[in-house]
Amino acid sequence: MILAGDIGGTNSRLAFFDLIEGNLKLVTESVFPSKEARGLDEIIVKFVTAAAYKADTACFGIAGPVRNGRVQTSNLPWVVEASSLSRKLGMEDVWVINDLEANAWGIAALGDNDVVTLNRVKGTPVGNQAVIAAGTGLGEAGMFWDGVQYRIFATEGGHADFAPRDELEIDLLRYLHTHFGGHVSYERIVSGPGLVNVYQFFKDTGRGEEPAWLRDEMAHGVPAAVISSAAMSGRVPMAEQALDLWVSIYGAEAGNLALKIMSTGGVYLGGGIAPKILQKLAGPLFMQAFLAKGRMQPLMESMPVRVITNDKTGLLGAGRYAATRMGQLASTPK
Numbered sequence: 001m002i003l004a005g006d007i008g009g010t011n012s013r014l015a016f017f018d019l020i021e022g023n024l025k026l027v028t029e030s031v032f033p034s035k036e037a038r039g040l041d042e043i044i045v046k047f048v049t050a051a052a053y054k055a056d057t058a059c060f061g062i063a064g065p066v067r068n069g070r071v072q073t074s075n076l077p078w079v080v081e082a083s084s085l086s087r088k089l090g091m092e093d094v095w096v097i098n099d100l101e102a103n104a105w106g107i108a109a110l111g112d113n114d115v116v117t118l119n120r121v122k123g124t125p126v127g128n129q130a131v132i133a134a135g136t137g138l139g140e141a142g143m144f145w146d147g148v149q150y151r152i153f154a155t156e157g158g159h160a161d162f163a164p165r166d167e168l169e170i171d172l173l174r175y176l177h178t179h180f181g182g183h184v185s186y187e188r189i190v191s192g193p194g195l196v197n198v199y200q201f202f203k204d205t206g207r208g209e210e211p212a213w214l215r216d217e218m219a220h221g222v223p224a225a226v227i228s229s230a231a232m233s234g235r236v237p238m239a240e241q242a243l244d245l246w247v248s249i250y251g252a253e254a255g256n257l258a259l260k261i262m263s264t265g266g267v268y269l270g271g272g273i274a275p276k277i278l279q280k281l282a283g284p285l286f287m288q289a290f291l292a293k294g295r296m297q298p299l300m301e302s303m304p305v306r307v308i309t310n311d312k313t314g315l316l317g318a319g320r321y322a323a324t325r326m327g328q329l330a331s332t333p334k
Contacts, residue, residue, distance in 0.1 A: 061102025106317030208238025
């Protein structure tokens, strides 16, 4: 029995899996609002107590830089340590890994119905793969192809400097620089809170009008979701402009990651936002920005780009990682 967790800034998903003939079978799962808890251990104890199962091993994918089994979460006031969780759970084998690393581990468990391909490429792509996911933050990970199997590694690439591509984005950079100080990362834009930042940029710089009903909905709901819904429906031109710019910058950064990792095997878009705006991602803006790398455009055109639609990918990946460390699965996914 494996206890697995996919821990984000908005939601913490926990599950028990049975490992049967090399496949993970979901036994039970729960979702908890992350910000309502003082720490991950509080959520885990609540879940384990209610589920009344005993795990043999555990792994938690957590948003933030993991070093020596310890992570200070990027978008929560938590410090999580594998050693502390091990003592609390009374379990020797407990691992803490980056959440995008967990997502990358989960890709091998996905079927054809769990992904949507945004482009067509010739031949059968082989090589490194990249994973990028916009949610509460912006996560990035790589999958190095050694000729036999993938070797997965985490990055904190979402915190790299935002690079504007035209006058509008230069104005956006100046705006965000004023609000956030000297460092403006891609995460300040390509994330749920980032979409709100882009929308506020359009509003505060007089690039559109905000309807009263939208302002009220944002005050009583999740602002990013409200903006996204208004944009997708076409009811608010300024919201649509904000989402279009957001999608384009997402495509540009996905392309940056693909170049740096040389992901000829493909790029995966994870996170909770992508499936909700699939219609926008399937439009021209994302792929145009992804491909627009000058002399490297032919290389970019050879890379398949896929959206992950299975929201259990991180959980499956955490479970697969634990099973691998216990010697119950091949060392890395094929």
